[in-house]
Amino acid sequence: MLAVVLTIGAISLDHLDKAYPPPLENVSALSHEVVDRNGALLRVYTASDGRWRLKADIDRLDPQFVEMLITYEDRRFWSHPGVDPAALARAAVQLLVNGRIVSGGSTLSMQLARLIEPREERSFSAKFRQIARALQIERRLAKREILERYLTLAPYGGNLEGVRAASLAWFGKEPQKLALSEAALLVALPQSPEARRPDRHPEMAEAARDRVLARVAKAGIIAEGEVERASRAQIATRRLPMPAFAAHLADAALRTAPERRRIPLLIDRGAQSALEAVAREGAQRLGQKVSVAMIMADARSGAVLARVGSAGYFDSARAGWIDMSVAQRSPGSTLKPFIYGLAMEDGLVMQATMIEDRPGNFHGYRPRNFDMEYQGDVTVRQALQMSLNVPAIRLLDAVGPARLVSRLRRAGVELALPKGEAPGLAIGLGGAGLTLEALVQAYTALADRGEASALRYSAEESGDTPLSAAVLTPQATWQIADMLSGVAPPQGAPRLGIAYKTGTSYGYRDAWAVGYDGRHVLGVWVGRPDGGSVPGLTGYLAAAPILFEAFSRSGTGITPLPPAPAGAIRLAAAELPLSLRRFSSPHVTPMAGAPVEAAPEIVFPPEGARIDLGFSGGTDASRLALKIIGGRAPFRWLANGRPLAETFRRRTASWKPDGGGTSTLTVIDAAGRTASVRVFLE
Structure with a gap:
């Protein structure tokens, strides 16, 4: 008879489970992510409800953080069916002894049930609903999936949800490799996210972090010496902006595929970050309202490694929202x-x-x-x-x-x-x-x-x-x-x-x-x-x-x-065939009224000038400026019959004489015309 009753009860529960499944598909929308060629985050957008909510992946989380979380929150997580009877019994005893709820005995599965089906009240009926939902969740999801969903939806203060958004906002990095103090803070925040927000209540955040460190040390997860060092670490008291690399390109990619949660690009985040810094610094040197755009591409494949649309996407003084790389x-x-x-x-x-x-x-x-x-x-x-x-x-x-x-x-x-x-x-x-x-x-x-x-x-x-x-x-x-x-x-x-x-x-x-x-x-x-x-x-x-x-x-x-x-090959002028030694355009006509090309004339130094270059003082002599008008470039200068080391295309040059006295300076232009002056250097 008992067996019949149990069988009927099991069948009834199974029907109820199927009739009232947990709302697993009603999970809040996730943030859109734009990532680089290696999967590194370039830009992230708030979800439709205005929250930063990024999907967690256990394989990309710090293993020590995961171990600390389970040790602190639900140490029998991998073995229980969704409910931990020992934890519930402990919570009941604490309620009887203290006359109030000290701990709820909630497993991570129960906490996930509360996150996907939130209720404001803390009551026995709400607790029983969580237990029932946790059992349903365990029937449908593997332990890994439960943990990932919890770490995607857990609250971390403000509009931050999920461990990835929290790590980016408080530490400026993905939670793949966390310091011990950082991991402990991320474990502590979801229990009371607003009261423990590091930017508003750093003392409470630090105290909660230290309690996590003490408990996991007691459980043998970390050494006591590590706890002391981690407790001395400063709490992050400022919320950092979310990544916004290649912001203009990310916007364009999202407009093209708004239905995609994760959009991979060929951008290299290292190159992108470096070029954005160069653009920002360069614009600051060049003055107000000046912007800079850059594109770097692999010439063989066409893959764009970096695209900078402006000197600063959020710099309104430089109209940074305008993408000048496509203007x-x-x-x-x-x-x-x-x-x-x-x-x-x-x-x-x-x-x-x-x-x-x-x-x-x-x-x-x-x-x-x-x-x-x-x-x-x-x-x-x-x-x-x-x-x-x-x-x-x-x-x-x-x-x-x-x-x-x-x-x-x-x-x-x-x-x-x-x-x-x-x-x-x-x-x-x-x-x-x-x-x-x-x-x-x-x-x-x-x-x-x-x-x-x-x-x-x-x-x-x-x-x-x-x-x-x-x-x-x-x-x-x-x-x-x-x-x-x-x-x-x-x-x-x-x-x-x-x-x-x-x-x-x-x-x-x-x-x-x-x-x-x-x-x-x-x-x-x-x-x-x-x-x-x-x-x-x-x-x-x-x-x-x-x-x-x-x-x-x-x-x-x-x-x-x-x-x-x-x-x-590169041929010298003397090696060229006659037809390639000079190019003549058949269609061009001389400019009407263009002046006739004059012969070169030395205007400085003038003929007979005495010029003090410092020889009489015994110091190193100055260079003598040379200037001409007229003539056809290039120009060759000679000093006392010896050519200077280089030819000049400009009509200005300089010469450093070996000593004082009378010198003769001569210039020869491309047409072979010459001009000379005699000067006295002292």
């Missing part, structure tokens, strides 16, 4: 390498080919150099390294603007041109719109032997499908890298072995620097998000120092530029 701006001179590459590919010029830097009229377009000066005859190598405007337009006029646009399209890059207008020569000097993202994608071709790679932010984006065709030949690409790698680094920056190009848009509105080694491309934009002018803002002075610092601090190292491919 259309004038690219200045940054497209010139592609012009020179096309000209070399067509066999029009070599590095040592001479080209004119003089005023010219190109079908009504009259470009001028940035400094409003002209260098006369220069080599193609010098013209690109000095970023001279007129030689670049001479070459673009020869190869055709439409071909430049076509080659950029092969890289997946579209220039923003005025509606209905065909590409003109002005695109070579920034007369079109381009984003930093597109510019970096174009430069992947220069870093990878002419083959561009589409930029990718997610591993789910296919990187196996190449772009339509090569942007430039490997030989032309090597020539460009050989020239750009010879550009001097900005003042104070070390040589890194990278090739780089700067650019400045009209009116000092945008400063650019794009550099690459044998593997990575890094692009930098500097300017005001509102398009305002910043006097003196140039690519070389503003963006290039940031480029070099970012490359140095990115952690990616420097991959050597590739060796010359077959057929790529």
Whole structure:
């Protein structure tokens, strides 16, 4: 008869269990997470109810913390069926002896039941409901799942729920490796999260932490000496902001896939963090309202390792919420390498080919150099390294603007041109719109032997499908890298072995620097998000120092530029065939009213001058400034018949004489014209 009763009772309980299951599926929404290529957290968002709630994974939690939690909260967790009779009996005895509830005897399963089905009152009926729910939960979930759900939902003060959110807010790190004092605090907080909040009640938080340490030490989990050291540790009294790396990109990724709780990107958090710091520091040096954007990509795969949209996402003074890495701006001179590459590919010029830097009229377009000066005859190598405007337009006029646009399209890059207008020569000097993202994608071709790679932010984006065709030949690409790698680094920056190009848009509105080694491309934009002018803002002075610092601090190292491919050589001027020794554009006409080039004239020092350089005082003599007007660069100076060590492209130079007395100074320009003066040095 007893067996029948028990059987009927068991069947009835089973029916009740199925009829009234625990609301396991009604768990509160989780926070969205955006993570990097290694799973490190880039950015986290509050859940729909405004709480920070991150899913816990036992495999990614500090094992000592888990052991301390179970020892302190529910030491028979792994063996009981959801209810611990011994703990309930202890709680009942404490109630009888003290006349009040001292401890509830709740297991972690019972606490999970309270979290998924919260009730405000503390009563016997509420306790019985928790017991029943705990038994139901144990029938449906493994112990590991119960523990993970508890550590996802446990309250830690304010709008923090779950051990991961708590560890990030109080310690600034994931709970994978915790100090003993940190682990003890995380064990203590859920029992009374508001009363023990470290930022509001540090004394109570410290006392609760120390009680946890004492109990786990008594249980033999940690040594007594460790308890003393952990008790001396300072309590974290300030709540830290949640991670917000690659904030603009994370926002865009979440908008694309709002249904996904966890979104992985190809970003490297180490590189991202370093570049964000460089951007923030660089903007502060450059002044108010200036922002900085950067993109670093693997040229071979297109994977974006870092993308910085502004100098500070939360910096309202710099309009930090605007993502300048995808804003259309004038690219200045940054497209010139592609012009020179096309000209070399067509066999029009070599590095040592001479080209004119003089005023010219190109079908009504009259470009001028940035400094409003002209260098006369220069080599193609010098013209690109000095970023001279007129030689670049001479070459673009020869190869055709439409071909430049076509080659950029092969890289997946579209220039923003005025509606209905065909590409003109002005695109070579920034007369079109381009984003930093597109510019970096174009430069992947220069870093990878002419083959561009589409930029990718997610591993789910296919990187196996190449772009339509090569942007430039490997030989032309090597020539460009050989020239750009010879550009001097900005003042104070070390040589890194990278090739780089700067650019400045009209009116000092945008400063650019794009550099690459044998593997990575890094692009930098500097300017005001509102398009305002910043006097003196140039690519070389503003963006290039940031480029070099970012490359140095990115952690990616420097991959050597590739060796010359077959057929790529650098010839001296004397080795060039006659047809390549000088480039002449067939379409350019001299500027109307352009002045006739005058012979050089030495204006300082003047003829017959006596100049005190300090020889009579017995001290080290000063250098003598030299200045001319007229003539055609380059200029060769001779002192007393002996040439100075270098030639000069500018009309100013200096000379340090060996001694005083009469000296003769002579200058010779590129056309062989000379001027001389005699001076007395003392």
